[in-house]
Amino acid sequence: MTAITPEKLREELHRAADTVTGIAASLSEQDIKAPSELPGWTRGHVLAHICGIANAMARQLEHAARGEEIELYDGGFEGRTRAIEMAAGHSLAEHRADLASSLERALRAFDSLDAAGWRAPIAYRGGVALDGGLALWRELVIHATDLGTGRGPETWSRPFCEHLFDFLSARVPDGQRFVLQPLGLPDRAIGSGGKSTVISGMLTDIAAWLAGRTPSLGSLRATAAADGVDLPELLPWPAGVPVNN
Known part of the structure; x- marks a missing residue:
C-alpha cells in the first residue's frame, strides 16, 4: 500500500469537500428531514456532524500552529452530541451556510501547512496534523455515502x-x-x-x-x-x- 502524502491528502480533502457540497446543493428542505443511512439520524444530523468535525479539525490545526493542543470537541463527546442535535433541524439554507463555512475553515487550515506543520502534534488520537487530515478525509467520504443520495461505497477510490x-x-x-x-x-x-x-x-x-x-x-x-x-x-x-x- 502506498502511503498518502500530504500533497495527495490535500487534493483528496478538496475533492471530498466538493462532493459533500455538491450533494448538499442538490437537497430540498424535505430531503434534509428524511432518514439518512445512519440509524436514528436524518440527513440534517449527518450534515451537522460533518460541519462539527470540519470545525473540530480546523481548531486542532489552529491551536497546533501556536504550539498548543486542545480536545477535539468543546465539551468532549457530550458536547459533540449536543451540537449535532441542536443543528440537525436547521433549515436547508442554514445547513448550506454552515457547511460552506466549516469546510472553508478546515481546508484553509490544511492548505496553510508546510512540511513541519503536517508533523505538528495535535490532541486527536495523540497524533499529528497528518492524522487529523486523514480523519477528516474519512469523515467526508464515508458521510457523503451516509447521506443516502445514491453515492454508495462503490464510488470510493x-x-x-x-x-x-x-x-x-x-x-x-x-x-x-x-x-x-x-x-x-x-x-x-x-x-x-x-x-x-x-x-x-x-x-x-x-x-x-x-x-x-x-x-x-x-x-x-x-x-x-x-x-x-x-x-x-x-x-x-x-x-x-x-x-x-
Missing part, C-alpha cells in the same frame, strides 16, 4: 479503501487474522491472531464492510479452511473521542 484497510485493522478481534482478497488486486492481511478468515470480493465492498456500511456490489464472501462461513464480527470503530470525559 482505491487509495481511500486501502487507507481504510490500514486504519480499520483495529476492528479485527483478538486472536483473529483477516486475509483480504480484493478482486484483481494483491491480498492484504490485517490482524495478527492465529484464526484466519479470508474475505474476498470487490475492493469497495470489503472496505464498506470494514467501515460498517452496506456493500453495494454484493460481492463479499468469507471462507475459513476453504469452507464458506459467515462474515466475522468486528470490534467497534476505533473511537477518536472518549465517551466519558
Whole structure:
C-alpha cells in the first residue's frame, strides 16, 4: 500500500469537500428531514456532524500552529452530541451556510501547512496534523455515502479503501487474522491472531464492510479452511473521542 502524502491528502480533502457540497446543493428542505443511512439520524444530523468535525479539525490545526493542543470537541463527546442535535433541524439554507463555512475553515487550515506543520502534534488520537487530515478525509467520504443520495461505497477510490484497510485493522478481534482478497488486486492481511478468515470480493465492498456500511456490489464472501462461513464480527470503530470525559 502506498502511503498518502500530504500533497495527495490535500487534493483528496478538496475533492471530498466538493462532493459533500455538491450533494448538499442538490437537497430540498424535505430531503434534509428524511432518514439518512445512519440509524436514528436524518440527513440534517449527518450534515451537522460533518460541519462539527470540519470545525473540530480546523481548531486542532489552529491551536497546533501556536504550539498548543486542545480536545477535539468543546465539551468532549457530550458536547459533540449536543451540537449535532441542536443543528440537525436547521433549515436547508442554514445547513448550506454552515457547511460552506466549516469546510472553508478546515481546508484553509490544511492548505496553510508546510512540511513541519503536517508533523505538528495535535490532541486527536495523540497524533499529528497528518492524522487529523486523514480523519477528516474519512469523515467526508464515508458521510457523503451516509447521506443516502445514491453515492454508495462503490464510488470510493482505491487509495481511500486501502487507507481504510490500514486504519480499520483495529476492528479485527483478538486472536483473529483477516486475509483480504480484493478482486484483481494483491491480498492484504490485517490482524495478527492465529484464526484466519479470508474475505474476498470487490475492493469497495470489503472496505464498506470494514467501515460498517452496506456493500453495494454484493460481492463479499468469507471462507475459513476453504469452507464458506459467515462474515466475522468486528470490534467497534476505533473511537477518536472518549465517551466519558
